Amino acid sequence: MHNWYLLFQLCDSNFPSGAFSHSLGFETFFQKNRLEDREHVEKAISVYIRRQLAFTDGLACKLAYEAAEKEDLQMVEEIDSILFASCLAEESREAGRRMGERMAKVCAELYPSSLLSGYLEGILDKRLCGHPAIVFALTGFGIQAPKEVVTGVCLFSAVSSLVQNAVRGIPIGQTDGQRILTNIQPAIDEALGVISTCTIDDLGISCPGLEIAQMQHERLHVRLFMS
Numbered sequence: 001m002h003n004w005y006l007l008f009q010l011c012d013s014n015f016p017s018g019a020f021s022h023s024l025g026f027e028t029f030f031q032k033n034r035l036e037d038r039e040h041v042e043k044a045i046s047v048y049i050r051r052q053l054a055f056t057d058g059l060a061c062k063l064a065y066e067a068a069e070k071e072d073l074q075m076v077e078e079i080d081s082i083l084f085a086s087c088l089a090e091e092s093r094e095a096g097r098r099m100g101e102r103m104a105k106v107c108a109e110l111y112p113s114s115l116l117s118g119y120l121e122g123i124l125d126k127r128l129c130g131h132p133a134i135v136f137a138l139t140g141f142g143i144q145a146p147k148e149v150v151t152g153v154c155l156f157s158a159v160s161s162l163v164q165n166a167v168r169g170i171p172i173g174q175t176d177g178q179r180i181l182t183n184i185q186p187a188i189d190e191a192l193g194v195i196s197t198c199t200i201d202d203l204g205i206s207c208p209g210l211e212i213a214q215m216q217h218e219r220l221h222v223r224l225f226m227s
Helices: 002-011 026-031 038-051 057-069 073-086 090-110 114-124 132-142 147-169 174-183 185-195 208-217
Strands: none
Touching: 002 090, 002 132, 002 147, 026 147, 026 208, 038 147, 038 174, 038 185, 057 073, 057 132, 057 147, 057 185, 073 090, 073 114, 073 132, 090 114, 090 132, 090 208, 114 132, 132 147, 147 174, 147 185, 174 185
């Protein structure tokens, strides 16, 4: 059972990935009063999971895990490139790169593997960009956690960070934040079912409205978050 502990660790808000610094565009909605309470946040994140997160972080995690099974670092590099290129907002692209590099450094030290070390080397050499979903996959594969579990936890970790940032940014209560995390779990399960049928051709599908909010975030007068 020890391989589950790392997955819990990666979801911990104290894990030094930098996720607490990024709203990935949601702060724009906070300031425009489009997300004002628990119900609004829960609905927005549910849509985000189904319409974008499943086809970015979730699908990338699944594909990178499958590439790790084949020891195919070239495929990992292709996934990395698609994730970076398909993120149109500069702040969000940089957020993914920074979080991916930080996670890769920490995970390569705590749970080393040849694939993860190769990925980190590519990031440090500037050949690769870095993304948390790929680090999740390579680390999860290295500790022999099941693919679907690793992908699900990857999705949950991304959602958990957004919820905690909504708690701070709107703000909503901590208990409401936990209610969202409880109520949102069926959406994650649904996303896992969709992801299982997808291929690399589906990677990078996104929501135009959120992309616009991510771009607008760069020009907000007061910001709590870096993206």
